[in-house]
Amino acid sequence: MIRIGRYNDLPVLSQLPRGLQLDGGRYGEILLPKQYLTGDEQVGDVLRVFIYCDSEDRLIATTETPKVQVGEFAYLNVVDESRHGCFLDWGLPKDLFVPFSEQKQTLQKGRQALVRVYLDDSNRIAASARIDRFLQDTDDSCQFKQGEEVTIVAADKSDLGLKVIVNGTHWGLIYTTDLFEPLKRGETRQAYIKRVREDQKLEISLRPLGFAKVEGLAAEVLQKLKDEKGFIAISDKSSPEAIKRVFKCSKNAYKQAIGNLYKQKLIKIEKDGIHLV
Incomplete structure (x- = not known):
């Protein structure tokens, strides 16, 4: 088929x-x-x-490679307008059409739009900026589990953080306090289910959860120590802002990571920072 x-x-x-x-x-x-x-x-x-x-x-x-396929989301440039809609550059000779009926607000040439590609009733390829209708806000089937790795697409900012598309099927949210690195709208990357709430909405983390997170961050700290000739002037007493600036993580995660290294007798924790043993 x-x-x-x-x-x-x-x-x-x-x-x-x-x-x-x-x-x-x-x-x-x-x-x-x-x-x-x-x-x-x-x-x-x-x-x-x-x-x-x-x-x-x-x-x-x-044999050319499009920027997006049917069933996927992408952030694309608007390259032309017509009386019926607008056209997006998706990497192929024929531009991708977005009907006016599939625009939440009128898309203009020179701007960008986050869209989902679909087949219309005539099996023609088109795109929609009304992405809400392709996504669920909750996971009634409980198909996601805490700690599970997923693919996300960065979508819209909200008062609480950043809304993301999870596995192309659901909305998820990364809280501002968990945004340790900037994500551009339309950017695709791997992330993790931080929590499936009682109302079945999904909270997302950019880092693995639990011990895997600590282990991964501990490795980053160890590598930083090696790069800095065995000393970093950031200890468990440093400010959350200083820790976030260098390691893009929370102070609590950093304390767990260096605690892990200390237990393995790989570092010494001093007032002025941490030292490689």
Whole structure:
């Protein structure tokens, strides 16, 4: 089954002067234009290609890499406007269309927009800036567990911190006190479920939880000591601001990390800072 707007592995049926004809199953033959060929392709080869629609809404294959696929979120540049909507640069020759009905506020050329790519009722690829309708605010199925690693996309700031998209299905929140490093809107990275609240809303942490967090941070402190010739002028008495500036963590996490190193007799904790043993 062909997945429009995603990568597919398709066999080569025939070679033509304009490119290769690929087996698109019930969609028929799909052209891979010759500008994407290396010259080594043969009939019977299976090629990994991205399938989308050309300017005449015909399915076409490409070996180019789009910035986003159907079902995914991305922060894209608005490159043109029309009376029906606007167009985004998603890395392919035909720009990505956002209908007016899928805009929370009018998107303007030269700006950026956080969107989700989807297939409309006619199997045409489009994007929506109304991302709330693709996400759940709570996890009724309890599919997430505390400490679980997830993929997040940075979305919008709130009074409490930063709203993020979790695994492309749910909203989550990183509290301001847990934002130890800046995240740009649309940035994708790995994070962790800090807590599934009683109302099933998700709290997110940028660092692993529990001992794994302490262990990872302890390694960072140890490496910093080695880089600084065995001494750092930051102890368990230092201000939270100083600790956050250097290690991008809370004072409590830092104290746990150096406590771990102290128990292993790797460091000495003095008034002026910590020393490598």
